Amino acid sequence: MSIVIPSRLEAERLVHEWTASESLRKHMLAVECAMRAYARHLGEDEELWGVTGLIHDFDYERYPNASQAADVEHPAEGVRHLRTLGWPESVCEAVLGHADYCGVPRETTMAKALFAVDELSGLITACALVKPSRAVADVDVAGVRKKMKDKAFARGVNRDDIVQGAEALGVPLDEHIQRVLSAMQAHAGPLGLAGLTPPSSTTFSGDA
Structure with missing residues (x-):
C-alpha cells in the first residue's frame, strides 16, 4: 500500500497557521533543507522527508513544553492534529x-535523520x-566544531x-555537519542567512 504524502503546500499552510514566529518558521525551513539533502544522499523519498522536516515543530509555539506531561505538549499535541488530518504514521512517529x-x-532512517539534523541546524x-557578515556562507565545519565545544554559545542547543x-x-560527525551546512548554504536566502546587504556605492555623474 503506497503512502499518500501531504503536499509541501499543505505543510507550509500548517506552519503558517500555527506559528507566528519568523525565527521558528526559518528553523523549520532549515530542517526541511537538511532532510531533503539526506533523502537525496540516501536515495529516499525527498518529498516525504522534506515535509516531515518542515512540520516537525509546527505546534511548538502553542505548546512550548510548559507542561510536566509529555503527552500534552509539543510535539504530542501537534501529532494528534496531524493524525486527524490523515498524515502518514511514519511522519507522526518521526516527529514524536x-x-x-x-x-x-526512532526506528526508521527518516526518524533518525530528523533527530540528527534538528539541533545541528539550530x-x-x-x-x-x-x-560579521551574518552569512551562513562564511560558516565552515571547523567553526561549527569549535562552537560545539563552547558551552556558553547557543546554550539551548543540545550537543x-x-x-x-x-x-x-x-x-x-564532520560529514554530518558538512551535509547540513551545505544544504543550508544552498538555501541561505529563504533562511535569512544570506548576510547583510552591503551599502550601495555612491554614483557620481559629470566631471569629478
Whole structure:
C-alpha cells in the first residue's frame, strides 16, 4: 500500500497557521533543507522527508513544553492534529521521536535523520548570526566544531543530540555537519542567512 504524502503546500499552510514566529518558521525551513539533502544522499523519498522536516515543530509555539506531561505538549499535541488530518504514521512517529521525552523509539532512517539534523541546524544558524557578515556562507565545519565545544554559545542547543544523531545514522560527525551546512548554504536566502546587504556605492555623474 503506497503512502499518500501531504503536499509541501499543505505543510507550509500548517506552519503558517500555527506559528507566528519568523525565527521558528526559518528553523523549520532549515530542517526541511537538511532532510531533503539526506533523502537525496540516501536515495529516499525527498518529498516525504522534506515535509516531515518542515512540520516537525509546527505546534511548538502553542505548546512550548510548559507542561510536566509529555503527552500534552509539543510535539504530542501537534501529532494528534496531524493524525486527524490523515498524515502518514511514519511522519507522526518521526516527529514524536525527535523529542526524547516522548519515549518513541526512532526506528526508521527518516526518524533518525530528523533527530540528527534538528539541533545541528539550530547551531549552524547561531554560528552564522554571530559572523560579521551574518552569512551562513562564511560558516565552515571547523567553526561549527569549535562552537560545539563552547558551552556558553547557543546554550539551548543540545550537543549530545548532534553527536548521537550522527552516530545513529552511521555518519562521521564532520560529514554530518558538512551535509547540513551545505544544504543550508544552498538555501541561505529563504533562511535569512544570506548576510547583510552591503551599502550601495555612491554614483557620481559629470566631471569629478
